[in-house]
Amino acid sequence: MLIVLHLALMIAAVISFTAGVGIAMFARKKKNWLKLHKAINTSGVIIGLAGAAMAFANVLTSAGNHLSGLHHRVGFIAIILFCITLYLGFYSFKAANKTAVRTTHRWSGRFSLIAMLAALIMGLKMIGVL
Ligand code: HEM
């Protein structure tokens, strides 16, 4: 049951990040792009953290070892990256060196989406969907 919640929440998080990053990349001419980018990606982070908690709980209840496989490790990296990206997104409005923070945010954001997609593919392979 926990793993079904993990699967559903992670798919929802991937959809949010794809939409949020897509807006920042392709819909920058719209005047509300930043509002949308911020709201959708912040929701993605919350959903993703809930999904990560379900995976963690599943490992606990099945008496397995944490971060035991490649999916688990790539997934963990994705979670760290999207947390850093979220922080940098908000911090970029206050920082003295806004340009550097934004450039880092852009790259950590791109890498977090790539890591999420890789974890998704590996997760779906683990359950035999792919
Ligand atoms: C897309 C983003 C995903 C991320 C970031 C992610 C992340 C993680 C992490 C960090 C763990 C390790 C938990 C721990 O060691 O405490 C894990 C475990 C696991 N994930 Fe994912 N996951 C994702 C998608 C999926 C999908 C789509 C499936 C398919 C059902 C899946 C199936 C599993 C399974 C079976 C485990 C092992 C649970 C266990 O050993 O009890 N994951 N995932």
Ligand code: HEM
């Ligand atoms: C984990 C969540 C987030 C991800 C994955 C993410 C990802 C990205 C990516 C990939 C870009 C660059 C798009 C491109 O031009 O190629 C971007 C731009 C940007 N994001 Fe985010 N973002 C996230 C959350 C946020 C939040 C919460 C804020 C604001 C509080 C924010 C503010 C910005 C700004 C201002 C830019 C433009 C930067 C520039 O052009 O220099 N982002 N984001």
